[in-house]
Amino acid sequence: MRRPPARFLPFRRWAALLVMGAAMIVVPIGTMAAPAHAEGCGNRGHAYVVDPFTNALYLSGCSGDLRYGVPTLEVFPGDVVQLAGNNILPGARIDYEDDGAGLIPGGSYATTRAGSGGVVRQEQNAFSINTVPAGTYRLFASYTTEESVRVDDEPVVDIRVSRLR
Secondary structure: OOOOOOOHHHHHHHHHHHHHHHHHHHHHHHHOOOOOOHHHHOOOOEEEEEOOOOOOEEOOOOOOOOOOOOOEEEEOOOOEEEEEEEOEOOOOOOEEEEOOOOOOOOOEEEOOOOOOOOOEEEEEEEEEOOOOOOEEEEEEEEEEEOOOOEEEEEEEEEEEEOOOO
């Protein structure tokens, strides 16, 4: 096989390095996207917050076990927080509360009732981040699982409100 002229080799090397460099940047970003996976809960109840930009789920654990620790979601003024849950007792709601610092208007938010499959559908516009100062706020959830286990004041996520994008 005939070797290509020398002037094409530098371009191919440059292109290969560019592709490898891009892969090195993209792979770590993709692996950081979701702090927890709801699939790990199996059929145990869990409440979670959805990042409105990445659709990543933020949850601390299943049925109050805190297996993932309390993750931190960074938001900005004007962002809308989305709430949901799975394996919740059909007909029951998830009651979300803030840590008393005023993150949620009125201090609490009750979701729609879980359907027959135990799913509390994603509440697209649960509440908006508008009036709180920059800082970190903890969001708690209380709910009853499909197995009729009551979970009270489970810390779900720390929400860090930043002023700069």
